[in-house]
Amino acid sequence: MNKTLITIVGPTAIGKTSLSIAIAKYFDCEIISCDSRQFYKEMKIGTAVPSDVELNQIKHHFIQNRSIHEAYSVGEFEKDALVVIKQLFKKHDTVVMIGGSGLYVDAVLKGLDHFPEVAPEIRIELNQLLEKDGIESLQAQLEYLDPETYDVIDIQNPHRVIRALEVCLGTDEMYSYYKNKPKKTRDFNTIKIGLDANRETIYMRIEQRVDLMLKEGLLDEAKKLYPYKNLNALQTVGYRELFDYFDDTFTLDFAIAEIKKNTRRFAKRQNTWFKKDKEIHWFDYQTDFRTIIEQINRLV
Numbered sequence: 001m002n003k004t005l006i007t008i009v010g011p012t013a014i015g016k017t018s019l020s021i022a023i024a025k026y027f028d029c030e031i032i033s034c035d036s037r038q039f040y041k042e043m044k045i046g047t048a049v050p051s052d053v054e055l056n057q058i059k060h061h062f063i064q065n066r067s068i069h070e071a072y073s074v075g076e077f078e079k080d081a082l083v084v085i086k087q088l089f090k091k092h093d094t095v096v097m098i099g100g101s102g103l104y105v106d107a108v109l110k111g112l113d114h115f116p117e118v119a120p121e122i123r124i125e126l127n128q129l130l131e132k133d134g135i136e137s138l139q140a141q142l143e144y145l146d147p148e149t150y151d152v153i154d155i156q157n158p159h160r161v162i163r164a165l166e167v168c169l170g171t172d173e174m175y176s177y178y179k180n181k182p183k184k185t186r187d188f189n190t191i192k193i194g195l196d197a198n199r200e201t202i203y204m205r206i207e208q209r210v211d212l213m214l215k216e217g218l219l220d221e222a223k224k225l226y227p228y229k230n231l232n233a234l235q236t237v238g239y240r241e242l243f244d245y246f247d248d249t250f251t252l253d254f255a256i257a258e259i260k261k262n263t264r265r266f267a268k269r270q271n272t273w274f275k276k277d278k279e280i281h282w283f284d285y286q287t288d289f290r291t292i293i294e295q296i297n298r299l300v
Helices: 016-027 052-057 074-088 102-110 120-133 135-145 147-152 158-171 199-216 218-228 240-246 252-275 289-299
Strands: 004-009 031-033 094-099 189-196 280-284
Touching (some): 004 102, 016 052, 016 094, 031 074, 102 252, 120 135, 135 147, 135 158, 147 252, 240 252, 280 289
Parallel strands (some): 004 189, 189 280
């Protein structure tokens, strides 16, 4: 295997985009985006899509290439990404992938986990429970049945919570049990680079990013998407809270505070996911990219 996929991971707002562009420039290659919300062209501001200047520096794939009205699963992304990576390896020895969505990163690098079929009645009952008692009851049930999954998934996303619960209830095994099976092998080398910082710095950068999003027009973007608030793509931090503001459930100040709080929680889950991967080479977010390039060259 003489082809290498360099994957940049880490919590939100840590600086993955700028590092991935610097590395892609060095290796004269292209970038695969592995962010499960940046696929959607209607969600530019709230998902921190790279700026036009950044996108013009290096060709990116899977950025704003879908609509929120199109269903797009992690399994479909795995297949699509592998096709594009194979094509890119015909021109380049190296490709860069950037991702904060651990499940999507793992799908490309290791393949998806296989889950047994579950009786559809279970999902119906869970959706009824969601409607009757709210997501908190489902969250509590998942925390009891599968604390490992509870710690790493987006527990504010009812689709993710219900999916994990239906596996737990339908198989009498934890959802995480099926995620720890042997993975597929790929016909390319993989180098994983992680960016990190202390908790206070990550939280400060998150607050700054949310403030910038609001300055750039996040409120107007969310208002345009409000009629479609029940779509799966929009079960996303930054939009859910503003939808509650439009529903008069939250004040605007409280909604903004909730966005920051829930983004901090999301970053914590990202770190929990990635820190379990012993193949990741971690660097402080302020590390000069040339130092990271030196490490990559030693690993190639």
